[in-house]
Amino acid sequence: xxxxxxxxxxxxxxxxxYALGIWLLTAQLPIRDGEVDWTGSLFPGGWMAWSFPAALFxxxxxxxxxxxxxxxxxxxxxxxxxxxxxxxxxRGDRLFVSLLGSAFIHLAWLGLVGxxxxxxxxxxxxxxxxxxxxV
Amino acid sequence: MNKTWNNRAWFMxxxxxxxxxxSAVIPLMTVxxxxxxxxxxxxxxxxxxxxxxxxxxxxxxxxxxxxRNLAFSAIILAIEIPLGIFIALNMPRSGWGVPVCxxxxxxxxxxxxxxxxxxxxVFGRVDIGLLGHTMNAIGLDYNYVNDPFDAWITVIVMDxxxxxxxxxxxxxxxxxxxxxxxxQAAKIDxxxxxxxxxxxxxxxxxxxxxxxxxxxxxxxxMIYTEPFVVTGGGPGNTTTFLSIDLxxxxxxxxxxxxAAAMSIIYFLIILALSWVFYTVMTNVxxxxxx
Numbered sequence: 001x002x003x004x005x006x007x008x009x010x011x012x013x014x015x016x017x018y019a020l021g022i023w024l025l026t027a028q029l030p031i032r033d034g035e036v037d038w039t040g041s042l043f044p045g046g047w048m049a050w051s052f053p054a055a056l057f058x059x060x061x062x063x064x065x066x067x068x069x070x071x072x073x074x075x076x077x078x079x080x081x082x083x084x085x086x087x088x089x090x091r092g093d094r095l096f097v098s099l100l101g102s103a104f105i106h107l108a109w110l111g112l113v114g115x116x117x118x119x120x121x122x123x124x125x126x127x128x129x130x131x132x133x134x135v
Numbered sequence: 136m137n138k139t140w141n142n143r144a145w146f147m148x149x150x151x152x153x154x155x156x157x158s159a160v161i162p163l164m165t166v167x168x169x170x171x172x173x174x175x176x177x178x179x180x181x182x183x184x185x186x187x188x189x190x191x192x193x194x195x196x197x198x199x200x201x202x203r204n205l206a207f208s209a210i211i212l213a214i215e216i217p218l219g220i221f222i223a224l225n226m227p228r229s230g231w232g233v234p235v236c237x238x239x240x241x242x243x244x245x246x247x248x249x250x251x252x253x254x255x256x257v258f259g260r261v262d263i264g265l266l267g268h269t270m271n272a273i274g275l276d277y278n279y280v281n282d283p284f285d286a287w288i289t290v291i292v293m294d295x296x297x298x299x300x301x302x303x304x305x306x307x308x309x310x311x312x313x314x315x316x317x318x319q320a321a322k323i324d325x326x327x328x329x330x331x332x333x334x335x336x337x338x339x340x341x342x343x344x345x346x347x348x349x350x351x352x353x354x355x356x357m358i359y360t361e362p363f364v365v366t367g368g369g370p371g372n373t374t375t376f377l378s379i380d381l382x383x384x385x386x387x388x389x390x391x392x393x394a395a396a397m398s399i400i401y402f403l404i405i406l407a408l409s410w411v412f413y414t415v416m417t418n419v420x421x422x423x424x425x
Contacts, residue, residue: 039182048161049168049180058164073142087418100410103403111192115185 007074014066021059025052061099068095083135094135098128163402169395176389187396197397199372200380201404207376208355211294215351216344218295219302224336226307237307240300252364255293259365279366283373286366290374293361298354302347309340345416349409356405377401 029052030040042050068091072078078090089097102124109120170187172180191197226236246254259279261267270277279289317335326334359378362368368375368383375383381401385394 039184041180045178047178048165049172049174049178051168051172051180051182054164054168054171057167076142087414096410100403100407104407107188107192107400107403110185110188115189117185 005074007070010070010073011067014063014070017066018059018063022056025055025059028052064095064099068092085135089135091132094132097135098124098131101127101131166395166398169391170399171392173392183392187392188400190393191396191400196372196380197377197400200375200377203374204356204358204376207291207294207358208352210291211298211355212348212351214291214295215299215302216348219299219347220306220340220344222299222303223306223310224332226303228311237304240303240307243297243300244304246297248360249364251293251297252361255289255296255361256365259289281370283370286370286374289365290362293365294355294358297361298351302351305343305347306340309343310336313339341416345413348416349412352412353405353409356408357401 025042028042030037030042030044032040038052040051042052042055071091078092080088080090082088105124105127106117106120109117109123113119169180171183171185173183173187174180222240226240227233243251258264259267259277261271261278261280267277267279276282277285279285313335317339318331321331321335357378358376359382362374362376363379363382366374368379372380377397378401381394381397384390384397
């Protein structure tokens with residue numbers, strides 16, 4: 001399969017859907033004492049207990065999956081290769097390892113350092129880049 | 136390359152995706168949402184951030200339950216896998232013994248978990264249980280209600296009794312699929328019984344052993360019903376595994392936030408260990424085929 005597919009169109013569609021999702025979420029944010037409550041309940045009384053940070057987290061996970069689909073559309077085959085771990089991995093494997101590793105980086109940060117996860121997030125991004133580059 | 140790429144075939148998996156969404160993804164999302172909030176009921180939630188995760192990670196109770204769970208999984212895997220292989224190797228390959236053995240092996244698997252727990256709870260009782268009463272009658276001080284060691288022995292033997300059959304059936308399926316030509320070649324070469332096992336039977340059982348280890352690990356790591364019925368997590372907390380502790384927190388104490396955070400950590404550990412098992416064992420198999 002060659003790379004003549006127009007991957008730009010699905011990419012724009014995915015990013016637009018993501019932006020639309022964020023806009024819809026922010027429109028749902030509750031107002032408390034005249035100010036936006038970023039951590040308040042998005043649907044008060046709802047059993048799934050949605051809050052903006054959790055919804056944004058899942059929306060970003062879906063964005064990553066959709067971007068992987070666009071990548072696969074542009075370059076089919078999953079790009080299998082044998083990396084530094086010594087066995088064959090595809091792009092999907094590398095995303096899985098990145099996400100799972102990032103979850104443990106965040107947990108380790110919480111357990112060893114404490115709250116304030118921005119550094120853990122930065123470390124996770126570096127880790128994910130490393131995984132996609134070398135694993 | 137003549138292979139046709141048609142990504143529209145992915146739409147064929149939509150029904151499965153919908154099913155998985157309702158049975159796994161939506162409940163998992165809800166647990167994540169609960170893990171960052173606090174509630175006092177009536178579906179009213181208050182933001183808690185990462186507080187519950189910090190509490191769980193700093194909790195001695197959580198790490199103790201985790202240690203017990205890992206020890207339990209390691210012990211039952213160390214017993215059930217070799218025992219399952221041994222029984223499968225000694226089962227008949229033809230004649231009337233085959234259906235008899237297969238039915239006998241399948242019987243424990245057909246019994247519901249809570250019934251297995253009840254059977255062993257009664258079986259081990261010192262006053263009316265056959266096992267407990269006999270052990271004490273021959274002078275062994277056995278009482279799973281008071282003694283943590285006896286409670287552990289009871290829970291482990293119960294699990295071995297319940298689940299070794301699964302390993303046996305899987306190994307047996309792997310063994311009967313080995314063509315006779317392999318055994319004939321081994322006989323011509325004068326291979327010993329051990330060499331036949333090491334170089335023919337064990338490699339051919341590789342895949343089914345992978346499934347057996349994965350299934351038994353995941354099932355033992357999330358074991359709940361049997362130990363809960365037999366020991367209730369006791370004496371003290373000595374047989375309180377992660378799932379029992381989780382239910383105590385979530386339903387007993389109605390602390391949904393800490394229970395949800397604990398569930399997420401528990402889930403991530405199972406996911407990581409399963410991935411490691413699967414990757415190691417599939418690559419061992421792939422290397423051998425190369």
